Amino acid sequence: MDYGAFFRSELNSLREAGNYRAFAELERHCGRFPSATCHNGPGEVTIWCSNDYLGMGQHPAVLSAMHNALDRCGAGAGGTRNISGNTHDHALLEAEIADLHGKEAALLFTSGYVANWSALGTLASRIPDCVVLSDALNHASMIEGIRHSRARKVIWKHNDLVDLEARLAELPVEQPKLIAFESVYSMDGDIAPIAAICDLADRYGAMTYLDEVHAVGLYGPRGGGIAEREGLMDRLTVIEGTLGKAFGVVGGYISASAELCDFVRSFSSGFIFTTALPPAVAAGATASMRHLKNSNVERLHQQANVAQVRRRFDAIGLPHLDNPSHIIPVMVSDPVKCKLISDVLMKDHRIYIQPINYPTVPKGTERLRITPSPVHTASDIDHLVSALEALWTRCELARRPVAA
Numbered sequence: 001m002d003y004g005a006f007f008r009s010e011l012n013s014l015r016e017a018g019n020y021r022a023f024a025e026l027e028r029h030c031g032r033f034p035s036a037t038c039h040n041g042p043g044e045v046t047i048w049c050s051n052d053y054l055g056m057g058q059h060p061a062v063l064s065a066m067h068n069a070l071d072r073c074g075a076g077a078g079g080t081r082n083i084s085g086n087t088h089d090h091a092l093l094e095a096e097i098a099d100l101h102g103k104e105a106a107l108l109f110t111s112g113y114v115a116n117w118s119a120l121g122t123l124a125s126r127i128p129d130c131v132v133l134s135d136a137l138n139h140a141s142m143i144e145g146i147r148h149s150r151a152r153k154v155i156w157k158h159n160d161l162v163d164l165e166a167r168l169a170e171l172p173v174e175q176p177k178l179i180a181f182e183s184v185y186s187m188d189g190d191i192a193p194i195a196a197i198c199d200l201a202d203r204y205g206a207m208t209y210l211d212e213v214h215a216v217g218l219y220g221p222r223g224g225g226i227a228e229r230e231g232l233m234d235r236l237t238v239i240e241g242t243l244g245k246a247f248g249v250v251g252g253y254i255s256a257s258a259e260l261c262d263f264v265r266s267f268s269s270g271f272i273f274t275t276a277l278p279p280a281v282a283a284g285a286t287a288s289m290r291h292l293k294n295s296n297v298e299r300l301h302q303q304a305n306v307a308q309v310r311r312r313f314d315a316i317g318l319p320h321l322d323n324p325s326h327i328i329p330v331m332v333s334d335p336v337k338c339k340l341i342s343d344v345l346m347k348d349h350r351i352y353i354q355p356i357n358y359p360t361v362p363k364g365t366e367r368l369r370i371t372p373s374p375v376h377t378a379s380d381i382d383h384l385v386s387a388l389e390a391l392w393t394r395c396e397l398a399r400r401p402v403a404a
Helices: 003-017 060-073 088-101 112-126 140-149 161-169 194-204 258-267 279-294 297-315 335-349 378-394
Strands: 026-028 035-038 043-047 105-109 131-135 152-156 177-182 206-211 238-242 252-256 328-331 367-370
Touching (some): 060 279, 112 177, 152 161, 252 258, 297 378
Parallel strands (some): 131 177, 206 238
Antiparallel strands (some): 026 035, 035 043
16 A cells, blocks of 8 residues: 555545645744744734633743742653652642532643543443433543443433433433533533533433533633533532633643542543643642632633624624624634635734634534634734625625624
8 A cells, every 4th residue: 555645645635625724833922912923924923713711821920830830840740640740739739620619629631631531431431331421512532531431322412401301311210321511612602501401410310521621710700610600510520621721721630529539540541641740830720720710800801802802793794603602603614715714814914713624513614713812902803803804705705684
């Protein structure tokens, strides 16, 4: 077999379909983010698709904590948590996470992806005869964790309580069950009916596993997520989150009972055999979390900017999915035009928004996923709206009716 020819053919097929993904080589400007330098593009650009939702990746408290930890401990953790990488900074961060979610304990992982893969894979594989009921739009990390467990999986229609109950009712009462779902879904920006799902879990004797990665830091009086905002944290068996989005650093975690966290710690290969997060990362995440527990300024400013961008899009008829979250999916619904718009935004307008194409979203639903932050200025918003309006006309894309 000509392996090189095979690779070239597959990559060319991606390019022809408009689904080939090219990396922008970005260098964020600390203190001036969302400004960045694109080293393989036009130079200075403004980023509009970052998951550093609140700009905490450049917050002085976070940077100071990381610098201090580097001076105290050096760069790396030195090994897995089981060997020599379990540091005081890890313990402090896990206590901070448990406090954030009102749980007895927390367990750190190297990313949100690894947290889902490890925790779901361990729980579903080691609880005898466990059935996982997974929302149809769950993240790839959740899907992979469930697949890795080899447990029986039942997929229920996205946010459809009638379908979920029907699936639960088909299972024997005594059979262990785990309902896995997200709070904020990252591509459409819609929010799960958490309370009603918890009601069904109680009725049918199921555990609940809630992924809050796109909500922690952003919602609730202390940034505990949608479950905190709605007063539901105590009803959830496991809350999973990330340190790499609103908290501005990197890493993932679960928060649950002490026994459950200890169980996953003791049996999860994704925890046992992975080098621990550097102490400086843990210290930075702790500082970020402590700040956002006590400051609502970033959240309020972000919400105001999100509302402003939505109003401006409505005023020019730009089609975007209505949702109650901070994520604004601008619908292009054509992979080639979506890639073209992204490329022209970067080249001619110095705006970076990565196109979201298949397989991340279904074919025909290609979009620009825009995430306004508190560090975007009024002039940034003006520039974004003006550029998109011009490109919508150039690409002859449909618009919404504009209200009189």
